[in-house]
Each structure stands twice: as structure tokens, then as C-alpha cells.
Amino acid sequence: MKTFENQNYYEILKLPFDADASAIQRAYREALEIYGENSLVTYELFSDEQRGDLLQAIDEAYHTLADESKRAAYNQMLVHAGLADPSIFARKAEKPAAAAPARPAPVKHRDLQAWVKQKSKEEEIRQLTAEILGKDIIAGSDLKRLREALEVEIGEIYEITRISASTIRSIEANQVNDLPAEVFLKSFLKSLAQILQIDPQRTAEGYLKYLALAKRPAKK
């Protein structure tokens, strides 16, 4: 079953990019009507856990889009990430009534690449990358830190690499038991490193060393 994984806040609430405040309110109410615990539409369709996750995502989406400044920051992020066409927001700022397509343009590989390349020039990122590569053992939390510093969303990585969001999350959270078989893991790690523009070979080696260590005590 599909969840809201890899969907942006507009997609979750099924809103166009230029939705106004009242449309956001309405969409939120409708989403709660459909996904709420007592809804006939989804009666016993989801497990409690699944429903909880869906409702949480709906809440996050609403609280971000309903808040002018949070929404602006989020939009900025979408544009930077190549998940939305910059012109949409530029036009919106000039004439708010301009129509926008309902769905964001698909991610273009070169957009994210360019973005990460640009970001990597920043002093903070350069230091972080050097720090990680300086270590013998690289943990998922290191990769997560780097990804977040680069302002890259898991969904964007999925768009390019097709590594599922749950796998990326498991890698980042060092969830040893949820990781794919080593052959796949190795190639996933390399693709991930490529996106984050950090030495793929070193990253894969460092992470596998971390795993070997993490698994040892459990085997005893």
C-alpha cells in the first residue's frame, strides 16, 4: 500500500501551488474527513499505525502551508530542490492570482546536482564533508547530517535513484535489521554518496565498517 511518502505538502493536501488560505483550510478539513478515525470512506482500511502516520503528514502539511512564513520557506526549499519551477513563485509574488499547475514539475537531475554543487562550496559543508571522510567508520547519522546541511529531501533522492524513502531512512537511522542485502546496500550507498557529492567509494566502505561493528555485539 502506498502512503504519502515522497509527496510534497501540496500533493498531500491535493492543492495547487497557488492555493489561497481558504482553499488550504478546506483541503485540510476534507483530508481529515477522509482519513479521520471515524470516517466511513476509510473505515478499517488502515492500521492504527498507518492512519497515525497519514494524519501526522496531513497535519504537518497544513501547519506549514497555513503559516505564511513557514510556507514561504517551504516553497523556497521546493524551488531549490528542483521540485517546483522557480518561475511559479516568482510570478506568484508579482501577481498572486496567476494560475499554477496542480502538480509540480518532475525533478530534473541536473537541478539537484547543481544545487548540491553550489551548496558544497559553502565553508560549513566543506568542513562537514572533510570531517566525515576523515573518519574510518561512517554512520548513517553522518550521511543524514550532510543531507540536511545540503537541504536535500529524501523524496528528491528517491526521484533520481529510485531507492525507496524507507530504505534511505533505514540507512540514515542505522537500522541494521531493515537494510537491504549487502550487494544492493553497497550500490545504494554509492548512489546516495554521489547525490551528496561525497566520495562514493569511501562512503560505502566506511558505512559497511560501521555495520560490521554494529552487528558484532548482537551476534554474541
Place this chain on the structure above:
Amino acid sequence: MPVIFPIGGGKGGVGKSFISANLGALMAKRGHRVILIDLDLGGSNLHTLLGIKSPASGLDRFLDKTENRLEQVAVPTHISNLSFISSLHCSMEIANLYHAQKIKLINAIQRLSYDCVLLDLGAGTHFNTLDFFLASDRGIFVCTPEPTAIENAFRFIKAAYLRKLKQVISHNAFHKIVKDAAQDNGPQALRYNDIVDIVLKYDPGMEMFLRDSIRRLQFKFILNQFRKNTDSALGEKIKTVCNRHFYSPFEFLGHIDYDERVTDSILSKNLFTLQFPESKTATDFRAIVDQLAPKRVASHTTVKVP
């Protein structure tokens, strides 16, 4: 090859048999050669809805090999173009149907020389019922606008969806870990969503193939016993949510109005839509037939053997 419409839905008494009989009659009236098969082994009652007291032949004679061809055990109804296969005299209940018999029956159904085949399924999610439902990739599920019926319908969909996933995995070259996981029917049995995750993990190259196979399975549904106070957008909402959360496409065929005269019509051995063609209920039925079998089927869609 005929177009097969299995009619299931999990909950008992929602109107699967009533709908099968009336859809069959209306399709036949439009000139299609239609056959109705009662596959509610152990709970057969389609003959009653068709006004047949004791069918002269039935499925038992095909299953016990008295007759070689499934067509031979069909009986005519009082509606021209509409034939019927009863399971009234099948001694076995669905749980006792041998695997080989089931495969033979499904193969025979897929080769019937009719335009449309309607399968009236029993309640519940027994794997034999699911296999009949999956005999075609255009199954119809029926539910009523009540929480318990919707709950059972979702359980039925998930069970059919999971069984389809497992069939696709066992019939194709998936990684051994995936195959083993799909075979596991024990208490740790996988939920429908976990298989996709396992494929992602161990067999990422097969992910797209799996998704495409599941996408080919369509679910159509009818909301029956619709009353004035029911949310008129309910069916569309269910469709939208299901399309959002399942990899298979869902299609809402429409409502069928509740009509108090249905019981009397059954008692008097009449088919409701023919007895009351002007009723809202009959109009609803015709709108559904428009979508399923508009006019004489000129070229048939090939039905894939699962």
C-alpha cells in the same frame, strides 16, 4: 474468450446475488450472450432469484466428470440469451473444493463460448473465493454504505490484492528470499504492503515488473442499497482514496437504490429490473450495464490466465 465479471465483496447479504442476476438479465436484453454461474458453493441461491425451483443440471455434474464441457451443465432461463449454471447440488462446500478441480473450473470458465460471464461469489475471503475473483482482472466488489460492509469490502480487496501479488511472485523469476516470503502462510504471514518492501530490498530490479502486474488488476465497485440520507459522494471518495493508496486502479460503477419492493419481487419469482423497469433501482442498473457491456461486444478483451 468471454469477458468475465466476478462479483464478490466480503460481506454476506449486501446484494451480490441480486446484482449478478439483474446485471445478467440486462446484459442479455442488450443482445449479449450471457451466462451466470453460481459459485457460492454451499450457499447457492441464484436459482431462486432467477425463478428456477430446481435446476435440471449443475456444476456438480462437471466437477464429478459426468459432463466433460462446462457448457453442457448450463440450463436456460426464461430470459433469452441468458443461461445459468447452478451449484445447488454440489455436495462439497467451497472449503472442500480440490485444487485441481478449482483450476479445471477456472480454465473452463475462461474458455466458455459466451460474450459475458458473471460469477456470483460467496461471502468471506476464503482463498477459493479469491481465486474465482482473480479469474479475471476486472472483478467487481459490492458493498453497502455501512461501516461493517465497508470494513469487509476493504478486507476482501486487501486479501485479493495480496493473493494476486503472491501469484505474480510465484509465477515469475523473483529472488529466492522474495519467493520464500511470498510462500509463507503461517502466523508471520506478510501483509500486502510488506511484499513490495521486500522486493525493493532484495530484488529492486523486479520492482517495476511487480508494480506493472498489480496495475493490470482492476477493481470495480458498486454501492448497493443506497438510501436518501447516504452521502452521495461516498463512492467517488472511496475510489479516490483507493487509487491513492493501492497500486491497482479502482473504478466506481455507481449506486443502486434501495427499493422495498425487492423482497416481494423475489418472492413472486420476478427479476426486479424487468418487473419495475421505471424504478430508480432499474435505472441505476442500466447505468452500470452501460459501462460494463454497452452494446453487442464486437471484439473481446483478452482475459489473462492468472
